[in-house]
Amino acid sequence: MRHGEAENSFSNDAQRSLTTQGFIESQKAGVWLNDTVNHIDYALVSPFKRARQTYEMVQSITTVAHTEFSEDIIPSGSVELVHDYIQVLAQERNLKSLIVVSHMPLVSYLVDSFCGQLRSILFTTASVARLDYDIEANKAVFGELYLPEK
Incomplete structure (x- = not known):
């Protein structure tokens, strides 16, 4: 998952906060995740403020x-x-x-790495890629991409 929409500029990138739209997008993604997965065993979250705020909404x-x-x-x-x-x-x-809550370009590159092919998905803010991961094969199959309504 990519974080929700964040402030355009801030002197410290790690401290950029979500905008009002970013909170709304993150909440919608949380609803989608709840409907799709219902329970998440583990969350790996970026310490950057906008990712933490996104994760808190989820x-x-x-x-x-x-x-x-x-x-x-x-x-x-x-x-x-x-x-x-x-x-x-x-x-x-x-x-x-x-769930991984992170940033572009890392989230796009991770999908490529797990799926073993170049998809180069451009994640919009608060979008989520669902992958079906085979632990033994260490490979994933792309399932679907959730894009929040703007």
């Missing part, structure tokens, strides 16, 4: 069993590192569902 609507804030999933994060970490998490914790 978490207010759907159940999340465990949350981790990670400096590895900021906009400039390493796709390979995050992919490998998620693989280990999924195996060790026997996860059935996991």
